[in-house]
Amino acid sequence: MSLTLTEPPAPRERPVHEAGPATTPSAGPGSRIGESAAVSGLDPARPRRDPAIDLVRFACLIVVIVLHSMMSAAVLGPDGTVVPTVALSDTSGFAVASWFFQVMPLFFVIGGCAGIIAWRRTRARGGTWADYLRARVRRLVVPVTVLIALTGLGLSVASELGVAAGLLAEASRRIGQPLWFLAVYVGLTALVPLAVHFHERSPRRSLAVLAGAVIVVDGVVAATGVHGLGYLNFVLVWPLIQQLGFVYADALERPVRRLRTWVVLVTALLTVIGLVSAGVYSPNMLVNLNPPTGALVLLGAVQMCALRLVHARLNRMLTLNGGGGHDDDNAVSGGQSGTTIDEAAPGPRILRAQIWRWVIDWGNRFGMQVYLWHMSVVIVLIGGLGALAQTVSGIPAVWGLPGLVGFVLPDIGSGWWWASRLPWLLVVMGLSALVAMLAERIPFPSERGLAAAGRGIGRIICEMRGNAGTAGVGTPRDAGLTPHVRAVTPEVRTLTPQVRAAIAVAAATAGIAIALLVGIAPLIWTVLALALLMGSLVIAAGLGSRAARVPGATITPQRRPAGR
Numbered sequence: 001m002s003l004t005l006t007e008p009p010a011p012r013e014r015p016v017h018e019a020g021p022a023t024t025p026s027a028g029p030g031s032r033i034g035e036s037a038a039v040s041g042l043d044p045a046r047p048r049r050d051p052a053i054d055l056v057r058f059a060c061l062i063v064v065i066v067l068h069s070m071m072s073a074a075v076l077g078p079d080g081t082v083v084p085t086v087a088l089s090d091t092s093g094f095a096v097a098s099w100f101f102q103v104m105p106l107f108f109v110i111g112g113c114a115g116i117i118a119w120r121r122t123r124a125r126g127g128t129w130a131d132y133l134r135a136r137v138r139r140l141v142v143p144v145t146v147l148i149a150l151t152g153l154g155l156s157v158a159s160e161l162g163v164a165a166g167l168l169a170e171a172s173r174r175i176g177q178p179l180w181f182l183a184v185y186v187g188l189t190a191l192v193p194l195a196v197h198f199h200e201r202s203p204r205r206s207l208a209v210l211a212g213a214v215i216v217v218d219g220v221v222a223a224t225g226v227h228g229l230g231y232l233n234f235v236l237v238w239p240l241i242q243q244l245g246f247v248y249a250d251a252l253e254r255p256v257r258r259l260r261t262w263v264v265l266v267t268a269l270l271t272v273i274g275l276v277s278a279g280v281y282s283p284n285m286l287v288n289l290n291p292p293t294g295a296l297v298l299l300g301a302v303q304m305c306a307l308r309l310v311h312a313r314l315n316r317m318l319t320l321n322g323g324g325g326h327d328d329d330n331a332v333s334g335g336q337s338g339t340t341i342d343e344a345a346p347g348p349r350i351l352r353a354q355i356w357r358w359v360i361d362w363g364n365r366f367g368m369q370v371y372l373w374h375m376s377v378v379i380v381l382i383g384g385l386g387a388l389a390q391t392v393s394g395i396p397a398v399w400g401l402p403g404l405v406g407f408v409l410p411d412i413g414s415g416w417w418w419a420s421r422l423p424w425l426l427v428v429m430g431l432s433a434l435v436a437m438l439a440e441r442i443p444f445p446s447e448r449g450l451a452a453a454g455r456g457i458g459r460i461i462c463e464m465r466g467n468a469g470t471a472g473v474g475t476p477r478d479a480g481l482t483p484h485v486r487a488v489t490p491e492v493r494t495l496t497p498q499v500r501a502a503i504a505v506a507a508a509t510a511g512i513a514i515a516l517l518v519g520i521a522p523l524i525w526t527v528l529a530l531a532l533l534m535g536s537l538v539i540a541a542g543l544g545s546r547a548a549r550v551p552g553a554t555i556t557p558q559r560r561p562a563g564r
Contacts, residue, residue: 049360049364050315051314051315051318051319051356051357051360052311052314052315052318053110053113053114054360054363054364055314055318055356055359055360055363056106056110056307056314057107057110057363057367058359058360058363058364058367059103060103060104060106060107060110061107061363061367061368061370061371062429063101063103064101064103064104064178064371065370065371065374065428065429065432066101066425067101068177068178068374068375068378069374069378069424069425069428069429070087070088070421070425071086071087071088071089072084072086072087072174072375072378072379072382073085073086073087073382073409073412074382074385074386074409075409075411075412076386076389076390076393076405076409080390080393081164082167082382082383082386082387082389082390084167084170084174084382085412087412087413088412089286091413094284095282095283095284095285096283098284098285098286099285099299102285102286102288102289102296102299103303104181104289104296105241105296105297105299105300105303106300106303106304106307107181108185108188108238108241108242108245108300109241109242109244109245109248109300109303109304109307110245111185111188111242111245112188112241112242112243112244112245112246112248112249113245113246113248113249113252114245115188115189115192115196115242115245115246116192116196116199116245116246116249117249118132118136118192119132119192119193119196120196123193128497128498129193129497129498129501130497130498130500130501130543131543132192132193133189133190133501133504133505133540133543134447134501134540134541134543136189137186137189137504137505137508137536137537137540138447138537138540138541140182140185140186140189140368140508141186141508141511141533141536141537141540142444142537143368143369143372143439144179144182144372144512144515144533145444145511145530145533145534145537146439146442146444147175147372147373147376147439148511148515148520148526148529148530148533149526149530150439151175151376151520152520152521152523152525152526152527152529152530153523153526154376155168155171155172155520155521155523155526156521156522156523156526158171159521159522167383168521169519169521171379171383171521172519172520172521173519174375174378174379175375175376175379175515175519175520176515176516176517176519176520177375177516178371178372178374178375179372179512179515179516180290180516182372182512183509183512183513183516184234184238186505186508186509186512187505187509188238188239188242189505190501190502190505191239191242192242195239195242195243195246196246199243199246199247203243203246203247203250206243207240207243207244207247210236210239210240210243211240211294211297213236214233214236214237214240214293214294214297215294217229217230217232217233217236218230218233218280218281218293218294222280227291230291230292230293231291232291233291233292233293233294234291234292237292237293237294237296237297238292240297241296241297241300244297244300244301244304245304247304248304248307248308251308252311256308256309256311256312258309261305261308261309262305262309264301264305265301265302265305265306265309268298268299268301268302268305269298269302271298272295272298272299272302275294275295275298276295281293281294281295282295285299317352317356318353318356318357318360319353320349320350320353365440366433366436366437366440369435369436369437369439369440370429370432370433370436372436373432373435373436373439374428374429374432376435377428377431377432377435378428381427381428381431385408385409386409388408389404389405389408389409392404392405392408393405445537447541448541450537450538450541450542451538451541451542453538454538454539454541454542455542457538497543500539500542500543501539501540501543503539504535504536504537504539504540504543505536507532507533507535507536507539508532508533508536508537510532511528511529511530511531511532511533511536512529512533514528514529514532515529
């Protein structure tokens with residue numbers, strides 16, 4: 001007997017895509033956000049996008065990439081070796097700046113908003129947790145599998161070419177660093193149906209329970225001084241912020257209550273400022289990230305309220321119809337379906353909307369790839385600059401060029417270092433974008449191919465068990481069955497879709513965790529991580545054929561990830 005998290009279809013589910021809310025907020029007097037989705041009569045299976053959500057999500061990734069690029073540096077040691085180092089962390093004002101560039105809470109709020117919308121859409125079609133998880137796992141795991149495979153191979157080649165083991169270990173660690181959020185995100189994705197179940201029953205109680213647990217953990221850490229206990233918050237803080245995303249998704253169906261939103265924003269901000277001033281939390285929001293603390297929850301509430309206040313205005317800026325109740329597809333596509341408002345729009349406004357549309361579409365397709373690959377690009381660039389600095393350091397002083405080393409690898413915080421940061425960022429971003437587009441074009445086994453491979457592996461295992469039974473080592477449940485029957489009746493041991501989905505998530509999380517905690521060098525760790533990730537994809541690909549269905553409902557095929 002198994003529990004399936006499905007419910008009768010809602011009478012009017014918003015036709016949205018999995019990455020964010022579907023509706024463009026209405027700007028008309030007395031209108032309700034989401035009203036256009038309710039009256040448009042569009043096919044509920046047709047995905048639509050919210051440009052504001054898409055843009056903010058992409059912007060969050062860009063902020064993180066800029067931060068990582070600014071903090072990555074290297075110097076020449078006394079013996080002339082290249083020493084990777086972390087820049088800016090000890091700079092005055094860094095803690096204050098961290099309040100602005102710490103955007104991971106906002107990213108997880110948007111992730112929660114996207115998750116609940118995607119689950120409700122799947123559920124409305126009669127789908128199950130396994131159906132929901134199948135497409136999500138592939139969309140998240142395929143890019144990181146390609147990353148680990150190529151970077152692991154690259155580091156192995158570098159090792160054979162004689163690159164110092166210390167530099168390779170540092171490169172392996174830096175490449176895996178950004179993957180922490182992906183491991184958390186995969187786990188949260190798996191919990192969305194269960195979390196939505198509790199949210200829909202009692203949203204306030206769900207928030208209160210998780211918030212209370214975070215307070216207890218932070219209190220115990222503060223009382224005992226055992227900071228290792230703070231890692232318990234990985235399973236509390238991020239689920240709590242995801243629940244805030246659920247609240248945000250529900251709020252999109254209602255008019256903006258600006259006074260209440262401002263009250264929540266100011267209250268959360270003053271609370272976190274007070275707790276930081278009292279010494280409960282670090283003033284550096286990067287310190288509050290690992291392990292996560294309640295300060296991130298409060299900061300996430302502030303960011304969520306700020307987004308709520310500007311959401312409709314942002315959509316008006318990004319679309320031609322001003323978010324005034326028209327269909328999102330018309331707004332994003334430039335009104336090619338026949339609306340006349342686009343024809344009346346001034347030229348500059350049309351151009352602006354088209355530019356933003358291109359940026360958002362590009363970010364939706366390549367944003368995750370850029371995030372995953374940017375540290376590899378940074379490491380290669382730093383390695384190249386380090387090699388150049390070593391070369392010019394040997395130039396005799398009589399040439400009058402003793403300052404070339406400082407030009408190639410300037411002292412961190414010096415005037416030339418700051419002057420070179422803008423070109424540095426432009427090069428990192430440009431190369432990361434190029435690598436992302438190339439990585440997206442790398443062929444990867446289709447979902448159908450992975451499912452077929454999984455069935456083949458299952459048949460082999462069944463045959464092996466059948467042969468084992470012939471040798472007299474069968475299990476009690478095989479008693480009375482001939483070897484042939486044991487081999488052709490895998491349903492005797494078939495795991496439920498829910499169990500197989502859980503195994504897929506666990507395998508994906510373990511594979512990412514290896515790259516994050518251990519690294520991808522030497523090659524054995526790359527192979528182990530890839531085995532787990534590919535196993536996760538194979539298991540996830542086979543979920544669709546056996547997932548339970550709501551009687552009388554139909555399942556629309558899941559949208560393939562772009563480029564895969």
